[in-house]
Amino acid sequence: MSEPKKEIKLLIVDDEVKFLRSISERLALRDFAVTTAxxxxxxxxxxxxxxxxxxxxDLKMPDMDGTEVLKILKKRHKFLQxxxxxxxxxxxxxxECTKLGAFNYLEKPYQFEKLVEAVKEAYExxxxxxxxxxxxxxxxxxxxSMGSSPIGILRALIRIDDEEK
Amino acid sequence: xxxxxxxxxxxxxxxxxxxxxxxxxxLKNIMATISETVGLMGDLVELxxxxxxxxxxxxxSCSEEVIEEIQRGFDTIREMNSFAHSVDEPFKExxxxxxxxxxxxxxQMKSYASGVRQDPPEGSGLKIVTSPLLLENLMYRALTxxxxxxxxxxxxxxxxRPKDRGVCIVFMGIGSTxxxxxxxxxxxxxxxxxxxxxxxxxSNEECHILLPHSVDEA
Numbered sequence: 001m002s003e004p005k006k007e008i009k010l011l012i013v014d015d016e017v018k019f020l021r022s023i024s025e026r027l028a029l030r031d032f033a034v035t036t037a038x039x040x041x042x043x044x045x046x047x048x049x050x051x052x053x054x055x056x057x058d059l060k061m062p063d064m065d066g067t068e069v070l071k072i073l074k075k076r077h078k079f080l081q082x083x084x085x086x087x088x089x090x091x092x093x094x095x096e097c098t099k100l101g102a103f104n105y106l107e108k109p110y111q112f113e114k115l116v117e118a119v120k121e122a123y124e125x126x127x128x129x130x131x132x133x134x135x136x137x138x139x140x141x142x143x144x145s146m147g148s149s150p151i152g153i154l155r156a157l158i159r160i161d162d163e164e165k
Numbered sequence: 166x167x168x169x170x171x172x173x174x175x176x177x178x179x180x181x182x183x184x185x186x187x188x189x190x191x192l193k194n195i196m197a198t199i200s201e202t203v204g205l206m207g208d209l210v211e212l213x214x215x216x217x218x219x220x221x222x223x224x225x226s227c228s229e230e231v232i233e234e235i236q237r238g239f240d241t242i243r244e245m246n247s248f249a250h251s252v253d254e255p256f257k258e259x260x261x262x263x264x265x266x267x268x269x270x271x272x273q274m275k276s277y278a279s280g281v282r283q284d285p286p287e288g289s290g291l292k293i294v295t296s297p298l299l300l301e302n303l304m305y306r307a308l309t310x311x312x313x314x315x316x317x318x319x320x321x322x323x324x325x326r327p328k329d330r331g332v333c334i335v336f337m338g339i340g341s342t343x344x345x346x347x348x349x350x351x352x353x354x355x356x357x358x359x360x361x362x363x364x365x366x367x368s369n370e371e372c373h374i375l376l377p378h379s380v381d382e383a
Contacts, residue, residue, distance in 0.1 A: 015276050016194050016197070016198060018198045018202070018230055018233075018234065019194065019197055019198040019201055022198065022201035022202040022204070022205045022227070022230070023201045025205050025223075026201060026204055026205045026208055029205075029208050029209075029212070060190065060276055061276055062276045062277035062317060063277065087190045087193035087194050087197065088190050108193045108194065108196070108197040109193060109196045109197045109200050110197075112200075112201070112204050
């Protein structure tokens with residue numbers, strides 16, 4: 001497995017502020033570019049302003065819980081991979097989060113190395129999904145370019161781009 | 166008292182389980198924070214061993230944080246212990262401010278809890294004979310509804326007042342952002358079992374819970 005590089009952008013969401021500080025410092029020492037959010041609203045706002053590769057999200061938070069954050073982030077950022085990290089783990093919530101598109105579900109307390117491994121795997125999954133998506137898009141463009149006028153191709157490209165948003 | 170026993174068997178058990186789950190969640194958070202902070206200290210030392218500069222201030226603040234979290238752990242365990250003793254006897258004489266204090270501490274483990282200011286009771290050490298577990302349950306329910314009715318930066322004020330018929334617990338500063346939705350059906354059952362009367366002010370900003378001197382009077 002490849003080593004994490006500086007460009008891996010990580011968003012960590014947890015309402016335990018002291019925990020958030022320590023985990024973000026440790027992950028930054030492992031060369032991840034880390035941004036933190038102490039509630040769901042902050043997380044959604046941060047994700048809107050920046051493109052993250054992986055997000056680590058707590059479940060029990062005030063106002064907006066982790067499941068809600070997961071739903072919103074997956075809907076708005078289709079390549080973002082999300083790891084749920086919770087002290088409130090249950091089979092039901094693990095199933096629900098997986099159905100909603102969570103990449104992994106870890107319970108607190110956990111082994112830090114396992115978390116780092118999960119982040120790397122999530123990042124690689126993101127690259128794979130993005131690659132597949134780009135490949136399909138390229139194939140679609142190739143198909144359109146056969147026998148279409150340049151204006152027809154441009155229209156089709158605009159349609160594809162709109163669909164991606 | 167028979168009615169109180171019935172409610173204790175159902176609502177009491179559910180509440181006992183719920184509080185245990187909340188406490189275990191709190192302890193997991195504490196352990197996770199200690200684990201990450203100690204891990205960070207280890208990482209910093211490892212970096213220094215490899216020739217990096219040791220950030221003494223960060224190391225110091227990590228160590229202070231670990232001490233604070235251990236203290237938080239001790240406090241949580243003390244509260245867990247007090248709560249466990251709530252079921253030693255189904256009914257007994259209790260000091261109202263002690264029951265209220267425990268309910269406040271347990272409810273503060275909720276992520277959305279607001280601040281609570283407890284006024285000193287007008288008569289010190291007011292006591293009643295009641296079911297400690299059901300009373301904690303009722304107070305806990307009132308507090309969580311109070312938190313849900315104000316923004317987290319607001320403070321809820323609680324006072325304990327002696328009355329001819331017993332003791333009155335007053336919650337103030339509630340309902341400022343959302344309606345104070347208390348008591349629900351279960352809270353009504355618990356209040357009835359305790360012989361308590363719940364009154365909400367017409368402005369929805371105050372809640373009075375009047376408790377009898379003894380649950381026998383219920």
